[in-house]
Amino acid sequence: EEFIVARNGKFRFEKEIIVDHYTIMAYGNGSGNGGDRVQITNRDITDLRINLSTEGLRPKVWVERGVEQLTVHWSDIPQAKSYNIYKNDRLIQNVVGDTLLVDVVAPGVPTTYMVRSIDLYDLEGPESNSVTEKASFKPPDLTIAVIAGGYAVEGSGRLVNLSWQPIPGVGKYALYRDDELLAKQSEPLYEEKDLEWNTTYVYKINSIDSDDLEGVNYIDSITTHPEVTAPVFKLKGEVNSVNLSWEPISGMAGKYKIFRNGGNIADLDVLEFIDPVTPGIEYCYTIAAEDTHKTVGPDAEVQCGKGYFAPPGNFTGRVLRNYTAFNWEPVLAASGYRLYRDNELIFDTPDITEYVDQNLEFDTYYTYEICSYDQDADEGPRITYPITTHEEVLATSMSAEADLEKITLNWEKSNLRVDHTYRIYRDDELLTAVTDTTYKDIVPPGQFFCYKITVVDKYDTESLPSNSECKKVLVNYPSKLTVTGDVRRVLFSYKYMIGAVGYNIYIAEKGTDSLSLLTKTKGK
Incomplete structure (x- = not known):
């Protein structure tokens, strides 16, 4: 709506309006313009003051650099209905409803911008401040690679190669690592040394124009490889071989190179190696780890050992x-x-x-x-x-008794825990072997026999002989004695007794039973 107000500036809305934010623009009919943004509610606005001045139509301009483009920004003026954009003092566009303009320009060329607002009456306001800026050259596409395949002691795995294709019209490039300037150079190649292991680095590169102004950055990152350290291994000599074993290197995937006397004899991905060698000859070993990027770590401390001969x-x-x-x-x-x-x-x-x-x-x-x-x-x-060793087989002790029929031997039981027997010797000849501790030997009467006992264990170890005992079976009296007589003699008849060599004939007195030797005789 449009209102003509008195000098006191008061006016009333003739129609109902909804509660919201509104822009009030005041035009002084040649005395300047002004405006402000207000919030309409259900009560009067009493503290609104709008200064009428042509300065109120002057926007503030700033320019944002871009790759082969410049973005012109200006401050918003409530009473302006559009804006005229000037480039190098020439009107290039009228913008309605926005406060920025993207202008595609040649990089590295200075361009000056100025903005003038247009009011309700299509009157152009005063000139804004002028800003001169240059668009940035396109940054090169950065190629980053970790250099590997060599030796860790020479930096393999933590050397970084940076390269890029030159941009036409650009003489130098600015290279940054983690926001720290590394170099400003024209060569499209840069090599990083002495970086940390297993660390992520962010690199930025931009093109520099003829006034040494840097353009927009190209950003990329890379992570160096985990450090390949020297393994700690154990060496153990074994029969006809040398055994090497070690713990895995933390964070490293790859394999291990085995060296014997300076020569690489094996590459493997396990944690043990058995080297078959000629026994008795000393060999010296070291191990180096190699990761999946072919970086070889330092050698482990050299250890020497040899294989041993097998036992007989x-x-x-x-x-x-x-x-x-x-x-x-x-x-x-x-x-x-x-x-x-x-x-x-x-x-x-x-x-x-x-x-x-x-x-x-x-x-x-x-x-x-x-x-x-x-x-x-x-x-x-x-x-x-x-x-x-076996139990000691000790001699036993023996006793012997004789009667009219036999000789009985008895001896002490051996203290051996293992199975054992007893050998019985008669007159130094082996008679028999038994397991009991008694033996009855039926022999002819009237003859002495001498006995010894030995103890024999299950391994056929024989003890010393026991004490010797000599005994004989007594000859029994003759049976079937008959006495006959004639005029001059008495005849005696009796059964022959085995073992008897003679007979004694006694006279028995009747009534007293006393005996007196009559005669001694031999023969059957």
């Missing part, structure tokens, strides 16, 4: 009482063998393959170990043969 084969032992006997098979090229009893060296030989260990304790457990050694007397692994 077919190592067997036998026990006889308190003796042990061992034999074994030779090991090709070994310099000798060592035999240990309970970790004490008891035998060292360059070539003998048997040994008897004498005078040990009875019924005692021993641990024997044997190994081979090389020309430096360095031992290989030992193999173990546990063995227990």
Whole structure:
């Protein structure tokens, strides 16, 4: 709506309007223009003052640089219905309802802009401030690459190569890393050294015009590779081989290079390596890690070791009482063998393959170990043969009794825990072997027999003989005695008794039963 107001400036809306924000523009009919933005509610506006001046139509201008374009901005004037945009003192466009204009221009060329507002009566207001600016050249497309495939000690994995295609008309470029200026140069190549491992860097590059003004940045980033460090490994000599093992390098994926005596002998992605070698010869090893980018880390600390000869084969032992006997098979090229009893060296030989260990304790457990050694007397692994000596087989004591039929032997039971028997000797000849502790020997009467007992364990170890006992079975009196007589003699008849060599004939007195020797006779 339009109102003509008195000098006091008061007026009333003739129609109802809704509550909202409105622009009130005042035109002084040649005395200047002015305006303001107000919020209409359900009450009078009493504190609104609009200064009428041509200065109120002067916008403030600023220009934003862009790639091959300039964006002209100006301040908003409420009473202006449009704006005239001037470039290098020439009107280029009238803008309605906006406060910016994007102008495509040649980069690096100074361009001056000025804006004038247009009021309700199509009157052009005063000139704004003038701003001269240049559009930026297009930034080059930056190519960033981490240099790898070499050695970590030479920077492989944390060297960064930056390159770009030259922009026509641009003589220099400004390069930044993490907002820090690296260089202003004309060459389209830059190399970064001594960066941190596993770190992300942001790079910016822009084109510089002839007045040394930098343009819009091209932004990219890259992350250096994780550091490839030297592995820490363990070396262990084994039979006919050397074993290497190590822990993985944190954060690194790749493989490990094994070096023996300076030569690369294996590349592998496991954490252990067994090198089959000739025993007795020292070899020196180191390991280097190689990541998936082919960067090789520093060598680990060199360690030297050798493979050992195998222990003798077919190592067997036998026990006889308190003796042990061992034999074994030779090991090709070994310099000798060592035999240990309970970790004490008891035998060292360059070539003998048997040994008897004498005078040990009875019924005692021993641990024997044997190994081979090389020309430096360095031992290989030992193999173990546990063995227990036999119980001592002690002699027993014996007693003997004789009657008219037999000789009875009795002896003390042996204290052996293992199975055992008793050998019975009669007149130093083996009679029999039994497991009991008594024996009855039926022998002819009238003859002395001498007996001894020995104890024999299950290993056929025989004790010393027991005490000797000599006994004989007594000859019984003759049976079937008959007495006959004639005029001059008495005839005696009786049964022959085995074992008898003579007979004594006695006279028995009747009534007293006393005996008196009559005669001695021989024969049957």
